[in-house]
Amino acid sequence: MERLGLAAGTATSIGSLPHRDAAEAARFSLATLGLPVIPTLPKRSPAEGMVAQALVGLAGVTIGQYGSIAVDVDAIDPEAPVVTDLDHDSFGGFRAFLDLASGHAGPVKWQFIGPVTLGMVLQRAGVASDLAFEVAGRAVRAHLQQLSALVAEAMPSSKQVVFIDEPSLDSLLQPGFPLAPETAIDLMSSSLASVEPAAFVGLHVGSTADLPSLLAVGPAVLSVPVSDSVADAAGYLIRFLEQGGLIAWGVVPTDGPIATSVERPWKALNKLWCTLVQRGADPIQLRQQCMVTPTCGLGMHSPSVAERVHRLTTELGHRVRDQAEASRFVLGA
Numbered sequence: 302m303e304r305l306g307l308a309a310g311t312a313t314s315i316g317s318l319p320h321r322d323a324a325e326a327a328r329f330s331l332a333t334l335g336l337p338v339i340p341t342l343p344k345r346s347p348a349e350g351m352v353a354q355a356l357v358g359l360a361g362v363t364i365g366q367y368g369s370i371a372v373d374v375d376a377i378d379p380e381a382p383v384v385t386d387l388d389h390d391s392f393g394g395f396r397a398f399l400d401l402a403s404g405h406a407g408p409v410k411w412q413f414i415g416p417v418t419l420g421m422v423l424q425r426a427g428v429a430s431d432l433a434f435e436v437a438g439r440a441v442r443a444h445l446q447q448l449s450a451l452v453a454e455a456m457p458s459s460k461q462v463v464f465i466d467e468p469s470l471d472s473l474l475q476p477g478f479p480l481a482p483e484t485a486i487d488l489m490s491s492s493l494a495s496v497e498p499a500a501f502v503g504l505h506v507g508s509t510a511d512l513p514s515l516l517a518v519g520p521a522v523l524s525v526p527v528s529d530s531v532a533d534a535a536g537y538l539i540r541f542l543e544q545g546g547l548i549a550w551g552v553v554p555t556d557g558p559i560a561t562s563v564e565r566p567w568k569a570l571n572k573l574w575c576t577l578v579q580r581g582a583d584p585i586q587l588r589q590q591c592m593v594t595p596t597c598g599l600g601m602h603s604p605s606v607a608e609r610v611h612r613l614t615t616e617l618g619h620r621v622r623d624q625a626e627a628s629r630f631v632l633g634a
Contacts, residue, residue: 302547302589302590302591302592304501305336305408305460305462305501306408307336307592308335308625309588309589309590309591309622309625309626310591310592310593310618310619310620310621310624310625311336311592311593311618311622312334312335312336312592312594312611312614312618313334313335313336313338313410313462313549313592313593314334314340314410314594314598314599314611314614315338315412315464315551315594315595315596315597316338316340316341316351316411316412316466316598317340317341317343317349317599317600317601318394318598318599318600318604318607319342319344319599319600319602319603319604319606319607320340320345320604321342321344321345322345323342323345323393323394323397324400324401326345326394326397326398327339327340327397327401327402328401329604329607329608329611330398331401331402333608333611333612333615334611334615335615335618336408336409336410336592337402337405337409338410338411339394339395339399339410339452341395341598341600342393342394342600343600343601344600344601345393345394346390346391347369348364348389348390348391348393349390349391349392349393349394351412352370352418352419352422353391354391354392354413354414355413355414355419355437355440355441355444356370356419357385357386357389357391357392358383358385358386358443359381359383359440360376360377360381361373361375361376361377362377364389364391372426372427374427377428377436379432379439383439383440383443383444384443384447385443385444387399395411395448399452399456402455403455403456404456404458405456405458405459406458406459407459408459408460408461408462409456409459409461409462410461410462410463410464411448411461411464412463412466412505413448413463413465414441414467415441415467415470415489415504416434416441416465416488416489416491417437417467417480417488417489418466418467418469418470419441420433420434420436420437420438420480420488421433421469421479422437423436423437424479430479434479434480434488437488438491438492441465442492442495445463445465445496446495449496449499449500453499460500461499461501462500462503463496463500463501463503464502464504464524465493465502465503466505467489467504467506467510467515468507470485470506470507470510470511470515471507471509471510473485473511473514473515474511474514482511482514485514486514486515486517486518489504489515490517493518493519493520494519501521501522502520502521502522503520503521503523503524503547504518504520504522504523504524505524505525505549506523506524506525507525507526508525508527508528508530508551509528509530510525512525512533512537512538513537516534516537516538516546520546521545521546521547522547522549522592523538523546523548523549524548524549524551524594525549525550526550526551526554526596526597527550527551527552527566527570527573527596528573529576532577532580535577535581535582536580536581538577538582539577539580539581539582542587542590543583543586545590546590547590547591548590548591548592549593550570550591550592550593550594551594551596551597552566552567552570552595552596552614553566553593553595553610553613553614554566554596555596555597555598555599555610556596559602559606560613561609562613563613563616563617563620566613570593570617574588585625588621588624588625591621591625592618593617593621594614595614
């Protein structure tokens, strides 16, 4: 955390917000998060969906007015250049944040769809499997590099934290998954490496994903929801922390009734940490190498719910920070 200039337990978010006004969304992110997030705004425009956003500038792909996607399979070209058009409607939230936060000096986070999930979308659209994943990997790498350069230009003093989001990886080890695990790992790893010189890179996955496989990708930050199943990978998480990795804990659930206080999510986080400590984790590392987030994006909720979730996440982050600082005091650090 010190490498980013952030306190233990810093609150951030996964990405999408429900605002229809892009400038308002940017102000909200800057005002309510310790690590502000460049948001995507799917309610402002369906074109800001993470799939549509990633397909901008691809030969053979057309993004419709309302985020619809048309793929001309015969025109798909893995060698064609991929241009990130920040003026496209898919990047309205991104563009507004850069305009508003120009000169912002603190770290900033943003996110993009991962190449495995994007490749599966192209495959379902009729693109041959090998070609779909080749095009997806190239597109994600190109967009990551171009967007990172635009962030650096607008906020040259800001450190960037970049997550790739791979919701499809929950089924990585299931029969019928279109890629061998080693191939999927290589595809994701090359995407992270493409932006690593300019950013602190992370991987956001679901709670049922195979964490040992995903840690092999080499993220600096693993973003995972708080879940009892996470403890099954305790040994891998311990090694990840010992090597300096950070964990962004998805501690405020967003897929059901929204909590009204921090007590239940705080209890769930501490229960998981206790289990990890029983299996050999260092309780100090768990707290000092930690961010807190909602479990998922907030794009399908309301602004008032987003405000509550950010408030709860920040309060939980303060509790983590207080514990981390207390542990440093006890050790005389």
